Amino acid sequence: xxxxxxxxxxxxxxxxxxxxxxxxxxxxxxxxxxxxxxxxxxxxxxxxxxxxxxxxxxxxxxxxxxxxxxxxxxxxxxxxxxxxxxxxxxxxxxxxxxxxxxxxxxxxxxxxxxxxxxxxxxxxxxxxxxxxxxxxxxxxxxxxxxxxxxxxxxxxxxxxxxxxxxxxxxxxxxxxxxxxxxxxxxxxxxxxxxxxxxxxxxxxxxxxxxxxxxxxxxxxxxxxxxxxxxxxxxxxxxxxxxxxxxxxxxxxxxxxxxxxxxxxxxxxxxxxxxxxxxxxxxxxxxxxxxxxxxxxxxxxxxxxxxxxxxxxxxxxxxxxxxxxxxxxxxxxxxxxxxxxxxxxxxxxxxxxxxxxxxxxxxxxxxxxxxxxxxxxxxx
Numbered sequence: 189x190x191x192x193x194x195x196x197x198x199x200x201x202x203x204x205x206x207x208x209x210x211x212x213x214x215x216x217x218x219x220x221x222x223x224x225x226x227x228x229x230x231x232x233x234x235x236x237x238x239x240x241x242x243x244x245x246x247x248x249x250x251x252x253x254x255x256x257x258x259x260x261x262x263x264x265x266x267x268x269x270x271x272x273x274x275x276x277x278x279x280x281x282x283x284x285x286x287x288x289x290x291x292x293x294x295x296x297x298x299x300x301x302x303x304x305x306x307x308x309x310x311x312x313x314x315x316x317x318x319x320x321x322x323x324x325x326x327x328x329x330x331x332x333x334x335x336x337x338x339x340x341x342x343x344x345x346x347x348x349x350x351x352x353x354x355x356x357x358x359x360x361x362x363x364x365x366x367x368x369x370x371x372x373x374x375x376x377x378x379x380x381x382x383x384x385x386x387x388x389x390x391x392x393x394x395x396x397x398x399x400x401x402x403x404x405x406x407x408x409x410x411x412x413x414x415x416x417x418x419x420x421x422x423x424x425x426x427x428x429x430x431x432x433x434x435x436x437x438x439x440x441x442x443x444x445x446x447x448x449x450x451x452x453x454x455x456x457x458x459x460x461x462x463x464x465x466x467x468x469x470x471x472x473x474x475x476x477x478x479x480x481x482x483x484x485x486x487x488x489x490x491x492x493x494x495x496x497x498x499x500x501x502x503x504x505x506x507x508x509x510x511x512x513x514x515x516x517x518x519x520x521x522x523x524x525x526x527x528x529x530x531x532x533x534x535x536x537x538x539x540x541x542x543x544x545x546x547x548x549x550x551x552x553x554x555x556x557x558x559x560x561x562x563x564x565x566x567x
Contacts, residue, residue, distance in 0.1 A: 189418045196422025201429045218384045226376035239267040243280035251291020252343045260323035282306040369507045370534040377442035378529045379502035389472040390489030397476030406566040420561045427469030451533045463549040464525040470556035477563040501526040
């Protein structure tokens with residue numbers, strides 16, 4: 189039976205790659221989604237943990253306080269790019285514009301306004317606003333302290349203040365494992381990989397079964413020495429072959445083009461995604477068994493995939509959603525897989541943390557495979 193199943197899987201997989209839709213949905217659209225969603229949520233090509241760039245325009249007469257503000261921005265984990273004109277600010281995601289006569293006006297007690305501009309919104313934009321505001325207030329606090337010893341504080345007063353030992357320090361210790369919410373390509377590449385595996389296996393696998401049943405191809409298979417089990421196993425094998433190619437392609441593109449770090453436990457990451465693919469492959473066959481037309485398969489496949497992707501955290505980190513959504517996501521194959529990937533890739537957890545995920549996905553794949561075999565029909 190295994191030899192017959194492998195033969196059928198090989199022929200079925202080769203047939204799928206003759207269709208241009210397979211190439212588009214398995215390889216072209218995922219890369220587009222990687223780039224688009226990753227750029228919107230994190231910035232193209234910026235590895236997680238790197239300093240963000242902020243452009244600063246300070247006119248020649250801005251004075252030494254502009255330099256103090258830039259120093260505070262660097263302490264806030266920014267890489268500062270001092271541009272030579274306001275026109276260059278538009279090339280950066282975030283920029284700060286310091287007005288002319290900044291230092292003189294502040295020392296004279298006149299209110300001045302620095303302008304922060306950032307493309308995009310959400311939590312990242314709020315975080316930028318907080319960090320820049322903190323830098324501004326730190327300069328004002330230094331100015332108040334330096335003003336106590338000099339009527340017109342200058343750069344030497346600020347340098348002396350910075351050299352003084354701090355009377356009050358804050359000691360920070362980790363109370364546990366830090367769980368930094370993934371963003372950018374660290375979220376977009378695994379999330380869209382999980383989504384497109386389901387999309388392709390649901391639609392491609394289900395449509396092919398319905399087409400072969402309507403055209404009488406499956407009836408002809410029934411007249412061959414191939415057993416029902418060999419046919420179902422062969423169809424599942426073709427699904428898994430396509431999924432394995434998708435996974436390999438997505439992870440290589442994510443690594444080389446989008447610089448995604450898959451963590452220390454790459455074999456466990458691959459095992460997790462393969463367990464998910466085994467479940468989705470069986471569900472795709474089950475969908476093809478129950479549907480009566482290609483239109484039903486496509487409609488159900490697309491709708492179900494988008495719902496499960498949204499609720500499972502493929503489009504955005506599920507960690508930013510309400511608690512009930514996070515609980516619900518663990519009941520879905522997409523959510524369970526994304527949680528396991530976040531544990532391994534983003535949170536630095538070991539294989540033991542995702543063992544329950546692997547057990548559930550494998551058990552669900554076996555149940556779905558049994559259901560697919562029971563409902564399989566030649567006509």
